[in-house]
Amino acid sequence: MCHTMTRISSLLWLCHVCVFNISVAKVCTLQNSFHPGFMAEGDFVIGGIFPLHYNQEMPDLNCTYKPPPVKCNGFDPRAFRWAQTMRLAVEEINHSSELLTNYTLGYKILDSCAYPLTGQRAALAVLNGMSEDDSPMCSNASPLLAVIGESGSAQSIVVSRILQPFRIPMISYFSSCACFSDRKKYPTFFRVIPNDDYQVKAIAQLLVRFNWTWVGLVRGDHEYGRFAVQGLLKELQGTKVCVAYQEMIPLLYNRRRGLEIMEVMRSSSAKVVVVFSAEGEMTPFLKDYMTQNITGIQWVASEAWVTASVFSGSEYYPHLGGTIGFGIKKGYITRLGDYLQTVNPAMYPDNPLVQELWEALYGCNAIPSSPSRLPLCSGHELQLPQHSAYMNISSPRVAYNVYKAVYAIAHSLHNLLLCQPGSGPFENNSCAQNNNIYPWQLQYYIQEVTFNIAGEEVNFDLKGDSVPYYDVINWQRGTAGNIEFVTVGLYDGTKPTGEELMIQEDRIMWARHQSEVPVSVCGASCPPGSRKAVRRGEPVCCFDCVPCDSGKVSNQTNSIECTFCPDEFWSNKDRTACISKEVEFLAYDSLGITLTVISVVGASLTIAVCGIFFYHRNTAIVRVNNSELSFFILFALVLCFLCSLVFIGEPTAWSCMLRHTIFSITFSLCISCILGKTLVVLAAFTATRPGDNVMKWLGPRQQRAIIFSCTLMQVIICAAWLIGAPPQPFRNTQYEHSKIIIECSVGSTLAFWCVLGYIGLQACLCFVLAFLARNLPGNFNEAKFITFSMLIFCAVWLAFIPAYISSPGKYANAVESFAILASSFGLLFCLFASKCYIILLKPEKNTKQHLMGKEKK
Ligand code: TRP
Numbered sequence: 105m106c107h108t109m110t111r112i113s114s115l116l117w118l119c120h121v122c123v124f125n126i127s128v129a130k131v132c133t134l135q136n137s138f139h140p141g142f143m144a145e146g147d148f149v150i151g152g153i154f155p156l157h158y159n160q161e162m163p164d165l166n167c168t169y170k171p172p173p174v175k176c177n178g179f180d181p182r183a184f185r186w187a188q189t190m191r192l193a194v195e196e197i198n199h200s201s202e203l204l205t206n207y208t209l210g211y212k213i214l215d216s217c218a219y220p221l222t223g224q225r226a227a228l229a230v231l232n233g234m235s236e237d238d239s240p241m242c243s244n245a246s247p248l249l250a251v252i253g254e255s256g257s258a259q260s261i262v263v264s265r266i267l268q269p270f271r272i273p274m275i276s277y278f279s280s281c282a283c284f285s286d287r288k289k290y291p292t293f294f295r296v297i298p299n300d301d302y303q304v305k306a307i308a309q310l311l312v313r314f315n316w317t318w319v320g321l322v323r324g325d326h327e328y329g330r331f332a333v334q335g336l337l338k339e340l341q342g343t344k345v346c347v348a349y350q351e352m353i354p355l356l357y358n359r360r361r362g363l364e365i366m367e368v369m370r371s372s373s374a375k376v377v378v379v380f381s382a383e384g385e386m387t388p389f390l391k392d393y394m395t396q397n398i399t400g401i402q403w404v405a406s407e408a409w410v411t412a413s414v415f416s417g418s419e420y421y422p423h424l425g426g427t428i429g430f431g432i433k434k435g436y437i438t439r440l441g442d443y444l445q446t447v448n449p450a451m452y453p454d455n456p457l458v459q460e461l462w463e464a465l466y467g468c469n470a471i472p473s474s475p476s477r478l479p480l481c482s483g484h485e486l487q488l489p490q491h492s493a494y495m496n497i498s499s500p501r502v503a504y505n506v507y508k509a510v511y512a513i514a515h516s517l518h519n520l521l522l523c524q525p526g527s528g529p530f531e532n533n534s535c536a537q538n539n540n541i542y543p544w545q546l547q548y549y550i551q552e553v554t555f556n557i558a559g560e561e562v563n564f565d566l567k568g569d570s571v572p573y574y575d576v577i578n579w580q581r582g583t584a585g586n587i588e589f590v591t592v593g594l595y596d597g598t599k600p601t602g603e604e605l606m607i608q609e610d611r612i613m614w615a616r617h618q619s620e621v622p623v624s625v626c627g628a629s630c631p632p633g634s635r636k637a638v639r640r641g642e643p644v645c646c647f648d649c650v651p652c653d654s655g656k657v658s659n660q661t662n663s664i665e666c667t668f669c670p671d672e673f674w675s676n677k678d679r680t681a682c683i684s685k686e687v688e689f690l691a692y693d694s695l696g697i698t699l700t701v702i703s704v705v706g707a708s709l710t711i712a713v714c715g716i717f718f719y720h721r722n723t724a725i726v727r728v729n730n731s732e733l734s735f736f737i738l739f740a741l742v743l744c745f746l747c748s749l750v751f752i753g754e755p756t757a758w759s760c761m762l763r764h765t766i767f768s769i770t771f772s773l774c775i776s777c778i779l780g781k782t783l784v785v786l787a788a789f790t791a792t793r794p795g796d797n798v799m800k801w802l803g804p805r806q807q808r809a810i811i812f813s814c815t816l817m818q819v820i821i822c823a824a825w826l827i828g829a830p831p832q833p834f835r836n837t838q839y840e841h842s843k844i845i846i847e848c849s850v851g852s853t854l855a856f857w858c859v860l861g862y863i864g865l866q867a868c869l870c871f872v873l874a875f876l877a878r879n880l881p882g883n884f885n886e887a888k889f890i891t892f893s894m895l896i897f898c899a900v901w902l903a904f905i906p907a908y909i910s911s912p913g914k915y916a917n918a919v920e921s922f923a924i925l926a927s928s929f930g931l932l933f934c935l936f937a938s939k940c941y942i943i944l945l946k947p948e949k950n951t952k953q954h955l956m957g958k959e960k961k
Contacts, residue, residue, distance in 0.1 A: 136173075138214070138229035141457045142191060146198070146210025148541070150513055151230035152506075153253030153263060154187045155218035156180055156457060158384045162356065163221070174225070176217035179460040180383070181494035182413060182502075183255065185444060186277065187213050189503040190252055192443045193510035203514050204521070212248075215457075216259050218384050223259030227251070227266040248272060249517070249546050252509045255502075256382065256408075257281030258326040264293050271544035275512055277505035280407065282331045285567045292543075294550055294568040296505045296512065297432055298597065300328070302572035303407060304335035306430050306595040307378060309605045310404065310576075311345045316376040317645045318626040319404075320348050320369060324381035325355040332380040332406060346626065346645035348374035353381060357388040363396070365389075370398045375615075376624035377401055382408040383415075390415070394423050402615040402622040405429030410577050411589050413496050418585035425581055426615035426622075430574035430595060435504030435558055441497045449481070465494060499589075508562050516549035517541075572597025576605075580613045633679040635663045652679035655841050674842045685837070689754050689846040690914040690921075696752045699921050706745035706928055713936050714738040720943050724952045729886055729939070732804060733781045736811065737935065740774035744928040748921035755833040760848035764831060765822040767924060768859040772818035774931065775866040775897075776811040778890055782873045783810070785887050789880040818862055825855035836913070845913035864901065870894050886935075893934030900927040 141156060158178030164171060194209045212230050216223035231248060251267060251274040254260040260279035267274055268291065276284075276295040284290050285299055311319060321336065323329030333350060340347065349372060351365040369377060379386070386409055403424060409415070410429035449470035452458040462470035468481035497503075520536050528535030529548055536545040554563040564570060576593035593607035614622050630636050630649035635658050637650045652658055652666035657675045669675055669682035676683050690696055717726050717734060726734065747766045750759055787802045825831075829852035836845040850856040871894035877887035904923035911919045942949050 137232075138225055140212040140214050140229070141455070142187065142211070142213040144191075144194065144210045146194075146208040148204075148207060148249050148517060149210040149212060149247065150194075150510070151227075151248050151251040151253070152187060152190045152211055152213040153216050153223060153226045153230065153251060153255075153259070154183045154190075154213065155255045155259070155384075156183050156187065156215040157217040158387070159356070160217040160219050160222055174217065174222055176215060176222070179457075179464045180218070181461060181464050182383075183218075184457065184461055185494050185497075185500075186255075186503050186506045188444055188447055189437065189440060189500070189506045190510055192437070192440060193507045193514075196439070197510070197514045203518050207517075207521070209514065209517075216254055216263075218256060218259070218382075220258045220262045223254050223256075224262045224266060226253075227263040231266075231270070231272075249541060249543055250274065250513050250550070252277065252506060252513070254279060256326060256384075257283070257328040257331075260284070260293070261290075261327060264290050268292055271542070271547060273543060273547040273550050275509040275550070277509050278408075278502050279328075281328045282335055283327055285569065287567055290568075292547055294512070294564050296508045296562065296570050297407075298572035298574070299567075299569045300332050301335060302595070302597040303430055303574065304332055304339045305597070306574055306605060307336060307404060307406075308339035308343060308345070309595075310428070310430075310607075311340070311376070311378075312343050313605065313607070314621050316402075316622075316624040317344050318346055318348050318374045318376075318624050320372055320374045320377040321350045322353065322365065322369075322377055322379045322381065323350075324353050324385045328382075328408065329380040336378065336380075344645065346643040348372045348626065353385045353389050355385065357385050359388075359392060362389050362392045366393055366396045366398060369401060370396070373626060374624050375400050375402055375622055376404060378404040378406070380406045380408070383412045386412075387414060390420070390423070394419070400616065400622070402624065403427040403429075405577075407432050407574065411499075411501055415579075416582075416587040416589070418587075421579075421581055421585060421587050425579055425587065425617060426613055427579040428592075428612065428614075429577055431577040431589070431591075432501045432505065432575075433560075433573045434499040434501045434575065435507070435560065437497070437500055437504060437507050440500060440503065441495075444495060444497065461494065508557055511555065511557055512550060512553055512562060512564075513546075515555040516546055516553045519553060520546060520549045576607055578612050581617070629662050630658075631661060632659050632663070634658065635666045654679070657682055671837065672844065685842060685844045687846060688840075688843045688913050690752050690917040691754065692752065695914075695918055699748060699752060699918065699925070702925050703745045703748045703921070706925060706932065707742050710738055710741045710745060710928075710932055713932070713940060714742075716940055716943060720950075723943060723947075723950045724954075725939050725942055725950050728952065730781055730784055730807075733777050733784070733807065733811075734936075737774060737777040737781070737931075740770055740777055741928055741932055743770035744774055744924060744931075748924040748928075751917045751921040751924075755846050755848045757833060760831040760833050761826055763848055764850070764856065764859060765826065767920075768822060768863060769815065769818050771863050771924075771927075772866065773811070773815045775863060775870055776814035778893070778931070778935070779814065779866060779870045779873070780807045780811050782870055782877065782887065782890050783807075785880070785885070785890075786873055786877045789877065814866065818859065821855065821858050821862060825852055825859070828852055829855065831856075839912055843913070847913065847916065860901075864898070867894050867897050867901075871898065889934050889938065893931050896930035896934060897927045900930060 156179065157176035158180050160177060161175040163174065190211065190213065194211050197203050198208050214226035214230055216226045230251060249272070251263065251272060253274060254263050254276060255278040257279040260274070260276050261283070264274055271292060273292045273294060276293065276297065278297055279295055280297045280300045280303065282300045284293050284295065285301070321333050323333050329352070337347065349368050351368060353365065354361050403426075405427050407430050410427070411431045415424055447458060447461070449458055449462055459470050462468065462481060463478055466481060467478060469478040470481045500507075520541065521538060523535035525535050526533055530536070530545065536542065551564060554561060556562070562570065574595040575591045576595065578590050578592045579587045580590045582588035590611070592611045593605070595605050597604055613619065626643070626646035627636070627648060630647070634649040634651045636647040638644055638647050652675065655675055656666035656668055657679050658666045659680055666679070672685055673682035674685045675681070692700070714735065717731070717738070720726055721731055743766075747770050750762050750766060753759065784802055784807065831848045831851040834847055834849040836847055839845055871891060874887045874890035874894060878885070878891050880887060900923055904919065907919045908916055908923075
């Protein structure tokens with residue numbers, strides 16, 4: 105800490121001290137000097153701060169001796185090229201016949217070592233002179249009109265804070281941090297690079313576009329990384345993208361932390377990793393990464409490293425190939441290539457930076473006198489891959505920004521000098537004094553400047569920002585196995601929302617040399633037929649797929665919800681579409697056909713019996729047993745058998761009405777006949793004498809009348825039913841949701857049970873009477889059979905009720921027609937089997953004597 109303080113105070117050696125007290129000036133000494141890398145005199149001097157080294161050694165914190173000069177490590181040829189671009193621009197302007205014609209620009213270029221503290225030192229050094237004597241501080245004019253710099257936002261913040269009190273404007277060529285948009289905090293800050301607000305928007309759109317819903321974020325430990333991640337998180341809110349992890353690479357890289365981050369990357373299913381960082385910390389991080397054998401990572405690079413040629417070596421391709429990101433706008437600087445060639449140790453024998461450049465490019469020692477372990481340069485050095493970091497001028501991006509920044513200052517100065525006294529922008533319409541320009545006066549002109557450079561218009565908005573434009577850059581394999589930065593699209597922030605991003609997807613080569621878009625999701629996508637179910641306590645992007653319930657469908661991948669099918673529809677097996685529900689009724693399928701066959705067989709059997717009886721109508725057994733009633737019963741039974749047929753087939757208005765009515769009337773008829781018969785039997789045997797009154801009252805006519813009236817009763821009930829509330833076909837969707845069951849609603853339940861009850865009543869009555877008559881004498885007492893048949897009849901129908909109520913859909917009909925058939929068969933067999941047996945097989949027993957039981961054995 106004390107170290108830092110000493111340095112600040114030692115360098116803060118400011119003008120007013122000298123101005124107000126000349127005698128003090130003598131004791132005013134520069135405590136620590138810091139030499140510019142390059143400098144040139146001129147009428148107006150501008151400063152340039154570049155990160156000519158990647159990093160510096162940690163300062164020594166011991167305060168018991170004078171702190172040694174800072175040691176910077178890792179020469180950065182790319183930043184050196186930027187610095188040279190600034191010199192080129194100044195020289196061009198000085199030679200120009202249009203800009204600043206009678207004036208020259210000077211510059212001081214300092215190294216910040218990509219470190220905020222050193223940037224601060226550079227800022228102070230650029231304000232101070234090199235020594236007390238040649239310091240312009242003590243003249244009236246400002247020593248410095250503007251500063252071009254810095255690169256990293258973290259350094260720019262510090263530099264801006266130092267320049268602010270003096271109102272010295274600065275134009276940054278690479279500091280994109282959104283934080284600079286706060287005009288109150290950074291009133292003198294301008295930049296020729298878009299604000300990161302746009303970049304994070306672009307990255308968010310990219311993630312959404314490629315459906316990367318589960319991504320990792322890695323950033324460096326600086327304002328740039330912090331604000332960019334913050335901005336991206338904000339931008340991702342409300343999109344389908346979730347962040348799997350956020351990691352920070354320490355400013356001074358350490359391997360243990362790096363490996364921890366890699367472990368997170370390896371274990372996460374987020375294959376897309378967005379990195380807001382720069383070469384400084386990325387280089388050691390990636391070196392470790394390449395030893396870790398982590399596969400399938402798709403990098404999304406921020407503008408800070410997406411065009412960093414340090415990573416273009418072929419050793420990086422297997423790990424970084426396919427990287428995609430947004431690069432800042434490129435431009436073309438005609439003379440840059442030639443100019444860079446002129447920078448060599450021969451031209452600058454005393455410049456340590458040039459020597460370092462040579463060491464970095466060719467790995468040799470360019471200056472014989474200097475102490476170096478490297479072999480001496482021969483002058484015919486081979487071009488090494490590192491060379492491209494310096495000489496790569498095919499598409500300068502940051503260098504182009506530097507170039508624009510210098511021109512912006514030159515144009516502003518030019519405008520300032522053109523000011524007509526009396527119509528100037530300052531107090532009382534005054535102009536700036538040409539020989540004593542204040543930096544704040546220049547700031548005014550920078551804010552207003554608009555000019556054209558290589559066909560591009562340059563200006564600054566009220567926040568000092570410039571136009572948001574990015575190239576989409578994809579890292580593809582070059583011919584030599586190296587990485588080439590291929591432009592595959594663009595992002596134009598001035599376009600209306602939604603149209604900013606334009607990508608030629610077919611030109612993109614993804615990570616691991618693949619042409620399919622990599623997948624980076626937490627939960628695999630849910631196919632149609634299922635829906636997402638968010639896991640508790642996890643981000644919304646992590647979900648399980650749950651199949652839709654039956655009756656619900658989802659027809660899109662990744663549906664959030666399954667939707668109900670409309671009423672008459674039901675989900676198909678896969679739950680991907682609604683199909684019309686299956687309609688169910690007792691059709692002529694196997695069940696229907698069986699029932700039909702049984703009923704036809706029953707009816708035929710009955711007719712056969714009828715035939716036998718008719719044929720043998722004159723035999724005793726037929727005559728004794730009241731042949732007329734027998735025929736009636738047989739006729740009714742035929743109808744009973746046949747009426748089960750109306751229960752088969754699709755219910756229609758007619759068949760519904762017929763079903764229960766025909767059934768109940770025929771059964772009523774049948775049982776009435778049996779009842780008649782029972783009465784006759786009872787009467788015949790209870791009559792004491794022949795010709796008794798009872799028999800008179802039960803003659804054939806009366807019998808018919810009884811049958812008729814008993815049946816009529818049922819007919820009346822049925823008529824009332826049909827008129828009042830007739831049964832109707834009814835589409836039952838409730839019983840089974842997947843089917844529509846077409847059934848006959850009973851209309852009136854009361855009527856239904858009345859009808860059944862009436863039959864039941866008849867049957868019971870019949871049963872009781874027959875039961876009373878069962879023991880009456882006679883070899884062929886029909887009462888026994890009638891008792892038995894009624895017993896069966898009642899049993900069948902009692903069993904029918906619970907079966908009917910509990911059977912679903914079409915089975916209810918089947919049960920009913922089964923009950924009809926079973927009871928009909930019961931009646932047929934009980935009443936007629938034994939008679940047919942005697943008629944056909946035992947004709948000898950078919951005599952009156954035998955039947956009356958009077959036959960002598
Ligand atoms: N746009 C970055 C920034 O604003 C670029 C950058 C340059 C950078 N140097 C850096 C980022 C060093 C991180 C570290 O900071």
